[in-house]
Amino acid sequence: MIYILFAILCGISNVLSRSVNFVLSKKIGMYQSTLFNYIFGLSGSFLLLLISGETFKLLASSSYGAPWFVYAGGLLGVVVVTMLSFLSSKVSSFYLTLLLFVGQLFTGIIIDALSTGKISFYQVIGGALVVLGLTYNLYIDKINSKTVSA
Structure with a gap:
């Protein structure tokens, strides 16, 4: 039951995030809103990293053994957020x-x-x-x- 609740909350947060990004892109521009989206996302992720106590793993060489395409996720995320901000009006x-x-x-x-x-x-x-x-x-x-x- 908890997983269903998490899925529903993720869906709600997804729609709310898109709506906020759309309004922000109308006010300051699509690329600027994408930049702010990633600045706040990075800040939140960094805060969670500090809270989790997993920061020591950043220095381990085994942390960076993933295939190259895994590291393209950030770039793909920028494209998706920008595209969704654009499509939200259409x-x-x-x-x-x-x-x-x-x-x-x-x-x-x-x-x-x-x-x-x-x-x-x-x-x-x-x-x-x-x-x-x-x-x-x-x-x-x-x-x-x-x-x-x-």
């Missing part, structure tokens, strides 16, 4: 959340395939069903918006 929060979920799902499938050499048939089918549901919902919304405006 796509509803509901659809943006669904698109983010589908992107994370398929990225997870790709990472699993690269790391294990196996592709989960059920994950691919689940992702395809979510994409089909999203497409159908967009189609229904488009039809309803035409009948309301006509």
